[in-house]
Amino acid sequence: MRMYDLLLRIRRERLVRYPRIFVYRTRTYFGVSKALVAIIGTEACRWYRYGGCTMCPYPQYKPKEINVERDLKLVLRRLESERPQALMLYSSGSVLDEREVPFKLLKEFLSKIPESVKEVFIETRPEFVDDRLVELDTHAHIMPAIGLETSNDVVRLYHIRKGFLRKDFLKALEIAKKYAFGVKAYVLLKPPMMLEFEAYEDAKRTLKDVDKDGVRVVSVNPVHADPGTLQYYLLKRGLRKPPSMLTLFKLLSENFGRRYVLISEPLKAGKPEGIRPRKDIKEELRRLKEAVRNQDPRPIEEYLAEKQDSA
Ligand code: SF4
Numbered sequence: 001m002r003m004y005d006l007l008l009r010i011r012r013e014r015l016v017r018y019p020r021i022f023v024y025r026t027r028t029y030f031g032v033s034k035a036l037v038a039i040i041g042t043e044a045c046r047w048y049r050y051g052g053c054t055m056c057p058y059p060q061y062k063p064k065e066i067n068v069e070r071d072l073k074l075v076l077r078r079l080e081s082e083r084p085q086a087l088m089l090y091s092s093g094s095v096l097d098e099r100e101v102p103f104k105l106l107k108e109f110l111s112k113i114p115e116s117v118k119e120v121f122i123e124t125r126p127e128f129v130d131d132r133l134v135e136l137d138t139h140a141h142i143m144p145a146i147g148l149e150t151s152n153d154v155v156r157l158y159h160i161r162k163g164f165l166r167k168d169f170l171k172a173l174e175i176a177k178k179y180a181f182g183v184k185a186y187v188l189l190k191p192p193m194m195l196e197f198e199a200y201e202d203a204k205r206t207l208k209d210v211d212k213d214g215v216r217v218v219s220v221n222p223v224h225a226d227p228g229t230l231q232y233y234l235l236k237r238g239l240r241k242p243p244s245m246l247t248l249f250k251l252l253s254e255n256f257g258r259r260y261v262l263i264s265e266p267l268k269a270g271k272p273e274g275i276r277p278r279k280d281i282k283e284e285l286r287r288l289k290e291a292v293r294n295q296d297p298r299p300i301e302e303y304l305a306e307k308q309d310s311a
Pocket of ligand 1: 046047056057093125147162
C-alpha cells in the first residue's frame with residue numbers, strides 16, 4: 001500500500017468547537033512570559049489534502065463551524081481580559097495561508113492587540129511567509145513559527161513527509177528577518193522510522209544548523225503519538241518506541257547557550273504515546289522546565305550525572 005493511501009485510511013476525523021484558548025507561563029524570546037495560546041477554526045492545513053505529515057493529528061479536528069472573523073474577535077476579547085505578554089496563534093494549518101485566514105482579517109486583528117503583548121508567534125508553513133509581512137501594523141514582535149523539523153531534506157521528505165525543502169525554510173527565514181522579528185522553528189526529535197541514535201544525530205545537526213541560520217527561538221518537540229497518525233499506527237503495532245528523556249536531556253544540555261532561545265515542552269510525557277522517562281517523570285519534567293526557563297543546562301546535567309552515579 002502506498003504511504004498516501006495508508007495515511008488516508010488511518011485518519012480519525014472528528015468535530016471540534018473553536019476557538020480553543022488557554023493561558024500558561026512559558027519561556028519565550030524575551031523571558032518567562034504569560035502566554036495566550038489560541039487555535040482558530042479554519043479549513044485546516046492545505047498539505048493535509050495531500051496526505052499530510054506522518055506524526056500530525058491536528059488537521060483531522062474539523063471545526064463544527066468555520067467563522068474566522070468571530071474566532072479572532074473572541075481571541076481579542078481574551079487578550080484584553082488576560083493581558084498576556086505573548087500570543088501564539090494556531091489554526092491546525094497555516095495562519096498565513098490566505099485560504100485559511102484572510103490576510104485582511106489577520107492584519108486588522110494584529111493592529112488591535114493590547115499593548116501588553118510583546119511577542120506574537122504565528123504558526124505557518126514556509127511557503128506562506130512572504131512580503132505581506134511588511135503590511136502588519138502592530139507594536140508587537142512578529143515571529144512566524146515554522147515546523148522545519150530537521151535540516152535534513154531526506155528525513156523531512158521521507159520520514160516526516162513534510163513536503164518542503166530546507167531552501168523553502170531559508171527563504172521564509174530571510175523574509176521574516178527583513179519584515180518581521182525573525183522565526184521560531186520546531187525541531188522534531190525522533191521522526192517515525194528512525195532509531196534513537198539516528199534521531200539524536202539528526203536533531204543535533206539541526207540544532208547546529210538553525211543557529212548558523214539565525215533562528216530566534218527553537219522548540220524541540222519529542223515526537224508523540226496521536227490517534228489517526230502513522231506514528232500512532234506503528235506504536236500500537238509495537239513497531240515504534242517514543243524517544244527517551246535521556247536523549248532529549250543530552251541534546252538540550254549540549255545546545256543551551258547558542259544564539260537562539262531553546263525550549264522543549266513534551267506532550268504526553270510519561271504516557272505510552274509520549275517521551276519515555278528515565279525513571280521519575282515528574283522530577284524529569286521539573287528539571288526540564290527549570291532548565292528551559294533559565295536557559296541553563298545545570299538542572300538536567302546534574303540529573304544525568306546523578307543517574308550515571310547510581311547506575
Ligand atoms: S505538521 Fe503542519 S504541515 Fe504537516 S500536516 Fe500538520 S499542520 Fe500540515
